[in-house]
Amino acid sequence: VAETVGGNIYTFGSYRLGVHHRGADIDALCVAPRHIDRVDYFQSFYELLKTQPQVKDLRAVEDAFVPVIKMNFDGIEIDLLFARLALKEIPDSFDLSDDMLLKNLDQKSVRSLNGCRVTDEILRLVPNINNFRLTLRAIKLWAKRHGIYSNTLGYLGGVSW
Structure with a gap:
């Protein structure tokens, strides 16, 4: 189908x-x-x-x-x-x-x-995808560890960073 x-x-x-x-x-x-x-x-x-x-x-x-x-x-x-x-x-x-x-x-x-x-x-x-991915992963990890990562809670989340 x-x-x-x-x-x-x-x-x-x-x-x-x-x-x-x-x-x-x-x-x-x-x-x-x-x-x-x-x-x-x-x-x-x-x-x-x-x-x-x-x-x-x-x-x-x-x-x-x-x-x-x-x-x-x-x-x-x-x-x-x-x-x-x-x-x-x-x-x-x-x-x-x-x-x-x-x-x-x-x-x-x-x-x-x-x-x-x-x-x-x-x-x-993005000029360098690998650098971008590494940086975004680091930012997301930092935000999660500081309790400021979640769209549903009003913080940035996902690719918003």
Whole structure:
């Protein structure tokens, strides 16, 4: 079915940047073409996920600022966002950085795309990826040890540093 629908999954955040650690979640984005809508994602796709033996602790947070399906997939926490693009299909190696993609999109899709777009822009702009990763890991560790690391507590978190 996925081959005929034409959607894609993109990772972003710490995992995509290569600064994740054991026990960290994976932030991912499901990008779908115009014939798949948010209702399909939060109903049909959610129901499909419920039938998968690898999926545990499945929950949909539709009313969040950035709606998300959260799950534990085979022991790994995953936050899966959804964005619907005004395209017939999403090619395999599709670049999400084109600003024209945002034209006529609903705000939830724009916000969902933001994580991937920011992560890709960071990777594009950083002159030395290895130095960046080492520095970001050190800053994150320092912040965690000083109790000032967590988006949910109002501090910077993830790639915000």
